[in-house]
Amino acid sequence: MTAGKDLLVALAGQPNVGKSTVFNLLTGLSQHVGNWPGKTVEKKEGFYSANGKRIKIVDLPGSYSLTAYSEEEKIARDFIINERPDAVVLMANASALERSLYLLAELLLLKAPVIVALNMMDVAEQQGMRIDARLLEQYLGVPVISMVASKNRGTKALISEILLLSEGKKEYLPSLADVSEDHKEIFLELSDILGQYISPAYLTKWIITKIMEGDPDVTAKMSGTVPQDSWNKVQSLLRKHEDSLLAVVKGRYDWIEGAVRASLSEFKRGQILLTDRLDHVLTRPIFGIPILLGVLALVFSLTYGMGLPLQELLEALMNSFAGWVEPLLERSFWLRGIIIDGLLAGAGTVLTFLPVLFFFFAAMAFLEDVGYMARAAFVMDRFMHVIGLHGKSFLPFCLGFGCNVPAVMGARILESGRIRFLTIFLTPFVPCTAKLAVVTLIAAAIFGKNALIMLWVLVAGNILILGLSGFIASKLLFKRQHMPFIMELPFYHRPNPRTIGIIVWKRITAFIKKAGTIIVIFSVVLWLFSHIPGGNIEDSVLGSLGRFIEPIGHPIGLDWKMIVALLASITAKENSIAALGVLYGVGDEGIRGVLPGVMGSASALSFLVILMLFVPCIATLVVMKQEMGGWRWFLSSFFFMLVLSYLSGMAAYRFAVMVGL
Amino acid sequence: MLWKERNDMGNDLIPLIVLKEGEEGIVHMVSGGLGLIGRLASLGITSGMRVKVVRNIGGPLIITTNGTRIAIGRGQAQKIMIRPLAAVKVQADIA
Numbered sequence: 001m002t003a004g005k006d007l008l009v010a011l012a013g014q015p016n017v018g019k020s021t022v023f024n025l026l027t028g029l030s031q032h033v034g035n036w037p038g039k040t041v042e043k044k045e046g047f048y049s050a051n052g053k054r055i056k057i058v059d060l061p062g063s064y065s066l067t068a069y070s071e072e073e074k075i076a077r078d079f080i081i082n083e084r085p086d087a088v089v090l091m092a093n094a095s096a097l098e099r100s101l102y103l104l105a106e107l108l109l110l111k112a113p114v115i116v117a118l119n120m121m122d123v124a125e126q127q128g129m130r131i132d133a134r135l136l137e138q139y140l141g142v143p144v145i146s147m148v149a150s151k152n153r154g155t156k157a158l159i160s161e162i163l164l165l166s167e168g169k170k171e172y173l174p175s176l177a178d179v180s181e182d183h184k185e186i187f188l189e190l191s192d193i194l195g196q197y198i199s200p201a202y203l204t205k206w207i208i209t210k211i212m213e214g215d216p217d218v219t220a221k222m223s224g225t226v227p228q229d230s231w232n233k234v235q236s237l238l239r240k241h242e243d244s245l246l247a248v249v250k251g252r253y254d255w256i257e258g259a260v261r262a263s264l265s266e267f268k269r270g271q272i273l274l275t276d277r278l279d280h281v282l283t284r285p286i287f288g289i290p291i292l293l294g295v296l297a298l299v300f301s302l303t304y305g306m307g308l309p310l311q312e313l314l315e316a317l318m319n320s321f322a323g324w325v326e327p328l329l330e331r332s333f334w335l336r337g338i339i340i341d342g343l344l345a346g347a348g349t350v351l352t353f354l355p356v357l358f359f360f361f362a363a364m365a366f367l368e369d370v371g372y373m374a375r376a377a378f379v380m381d382r383f384m385h386v387i388g389l390h391g392k393s394f395l396p397f398c399l400g401f402g403c404n405v406p407a408v409m410g411a412r413i414l415e416s417g418r419i420r421f422l423t424i425f426l427t428p429f430v431p432c433t434a435k436l437a438v439v440t441l442i443a444a445a446i447f448g449k450n451a452l453i454m455l456w457v458l459v460a461g462n463i464l465i466l467g468l469s470g471f472i473a474s475k476l477l478f479k480r481q482h483m484p485f486i487m488e489l490p491f492y493h494r495p496n497p498r499t500i501g502i503i504v505w506k507r508i509t510a511f512i513k514k515a516g517t518i519i520v521i522f523s524v525v526l527w528l529f530s531h532i533p534g535g536n537i538e539d540s541v542l543g544s545l546g547r548f549i550e551p552i553g554h555p556i557g558l559d560w561k562m563i564v565a566l567l568a569s570i571t572a573k574e575n576s577i578a579a580l581g582v583l584y585g586v587g588d589e590g591i592r593g594v595l596p597g598v599m600g601s602a603s604a605l606s607f608l609v610i611l612m613l614f615v616p617c618i619a620t621l622v623v624m625k626q627e628m629g630g631w632r633w634f635l636s637s638f639f640f641m642l643v644l645s646y647l648s649g650m651a652a653y654r655f656a657v658m659v660g661l
Numbered sequence: 662m663l664w665k666e667r668n669d670m671g672n673d674l675i676p677l678i679v680l681k682e683g684e685e686g687i688v689h690m691v692s693g694g695l696g697l698i699g700r701l702a703s704l705g706i707t708s709g710m711r712v713k714v715v716r717n718i719g720g721p722l723i724i725t726t727n728g729t730r731i732a733i734g735r736g737q738a739q740k741i742m743i744r745p746l747a748a749v750k751v752q753a754d755i756a
């Protein structure tokens with residue numbers, strides 16, 4: 001390992017500038033995805049090798065600026081300050097130059113050498129803008145590379161620039177933004193007072209600028225090191241100039257204006273863009289919502305249309321594999337049970353869901369990549385507001401229909417902590433593919449030709465309960481609190497297969513890893529508990545437990561076998577089918593044949609209602625705990641689902657008995 | 662309320678939320694916490710910037726500024742004071 005000699009390069013940029021495209025291009029599958037220490041913000045790193053040198057590339061969280069108000073922005077700036085990367089690449093969007101340069105203005109004050117990667121030059125060109133990279137470079141005093149990352153143009157030049165800069169072979173004299181003219185004096189006064197106390201790790205200009213912005217972190221840090229009387233002077237200066245933040249902002253935009261004027265020429269103004277045309281329709285609720293519903297219906301029918309046949313194929317393969325290994329294991333009852341009935345029936349079944357998940361995630365990633373999901377979030381915002389969330393929560397909920405694990409992780413796009421918590425809290429009410437599979441199977445067995453109606457009623461009921469819970473929770477928890485909604489709507493663009501591929505890959509592997517490991521262990525444990533000590537279920541640990549808690553099943557019309565099946569669904573929803581199969585001794589007759597004889601309609605309805613609202617699978621629980629951080633939210637969510645599902649099951653049972661179902 | 666005076670004095674300050682679709686204005690100031698001001702500034706919504714309302718029919722607004730489209734909640738749009746530009750109907754949207 002030559003870890004000590006690796007160059008360290010940080011990739012910074014605002015959202016929607018093609019940062020992950022470039023990161024993926026440079027690192028490919030060498031990337032490692034984890035979390036920033038102690039944070040629920042994704043950290044991506046990877047390597048690129050050039051001329052015998054290894055470059056470690058760290059993808060900083062996308063951020064519009066470098067304030068202390070969001071976790072992402074703090075992580076980005078702390079990384080640059082503390083880790084001192086050899087170079088920082090600022091990804092800029094050529095079609096929105098001003099905004100991209102805003103982040104640059106902040107970045108240049110952090111002392112690390114910066115390279116500007118001017119991406120999406122083709123988009124800018126289409127919109128009638130031409131940017132002269134050389135003139136921009138002259139104005140900024142830092143290297144500027146033109147790129148079209150979606151077509152893999154400019155990465156080579158970027159790498160050689162990184163090497164040149166890190167080897168000190170390039171002159172580097174950045175021009176920095178000042179505060180606006182009318183505040184220069186107070187800037188100088190503050191520098192006079194504070195200058196001697198600023199550690200050499202920081203640029204004086206950065207500290208003073210942040211003090212003027214009212215940055216809580218920097219202010220707290222400085223107030224601790226500066227003598228009291230000097231600090232009082234600082235405070236009174238700031239009080240006298242309450243508009244200091246605006247002066248800083250204005251200074252930056254003056255600097256940006258200079259850069260734009262030096263380098264940008266526009267040749268076709270007022271051109272009607274594709275985005276305008278599409279948004280004209282898609283963001284108007286009258287059209288937007290029906291279209292959204294249509295798109296989702298299409299996604300689901302494609303997913304199941306293509307996924308189900310493959311799932312059945314995998315199932316058949318799994319069964320013939322089981323049939324092939326079974327004779328080899330015949331000599332040991334326990335080994336046979338663990339491998340065939342535990343491992344293959346439990347974990348194996350989960351794996352057969354991969355095709356369905358793959359198509360679903362691919363469709364979602366496609367919609368995200370072309371820019372449609374932001375519009376979906378926009379038109380859904382007004383509905384989500386009613387339940388205390390905002391439009392951005394819509395994406396995690398959509399993902400939840402595939403699998404709740406990536407959905408819970410997807411809640412990271414919500415920057416406000418409370419909305420994020422509430423979104424995660426409600427996600428388990430979105431029925432995932434596994435839940436739907438179980439419900440479909442049992443409904444078909446018990447309700448025959450009414451099964452489809454039953455399925456729709458159950459799904460609609462779940463969504464209704466999601467809405468009601470959100471409504472009540474937000475009324476109780478947030479009261480009058482304001483939840484700001486500010487979201488960029490990226491331009492529509494052609495899908496990038498590489499980006500989509502990597503998103504799908506990440507979500508699928510998250511499913512396989514989290515679900516795979518946990519479900520494998522629990523499938524085996526479940527099988528053991530249902531056979532220890534005597535080798536049959538009636539006298540097993542699980543059986544005794546089931547009979548012990550059987551009384552709680554009376555009000556909801558469940559016998560102990562169904563209760564055990566519900567408990568088994570915590571390992572993975574599909575396992576409840578496996579458990580029913582084992583407990584009712586289904587054997588060769590098949591579950592569809594046996595269930596109607598042992599399960600009454602009212603009990604079956606109660607069972608399905610509870611299953612739909614029950615605590616999610618262990619993989620989801622683990623991710624929920626991890627993403628919610630503390631125990632308080634997690635436990636309240638856990639018990640809420642437990643109580644709610646029990647009461648709903650009771651209501652459904654009573655209702656079914658009453659109407660004589 | 663401020664926007665009532667709008668008809669008499671074309672150049673008065675009004676909150677962004679009052680603009681109709683297709684209308685433009687120059688941001689005068691953003692009231693609110695430092696967090697909101699900073700966040701909007703980083704997106705290009707700050708004093709002196711030209712913004713155009715693309716969508717304003719209940720629910721969040723869509724505005725554009727310097728080639729960026731931003732969806733913004735009504736509460737936040739209430740806090741952005743702008744000076745409306747003379748209503749020269751720019752034929753940018755298709756009818």
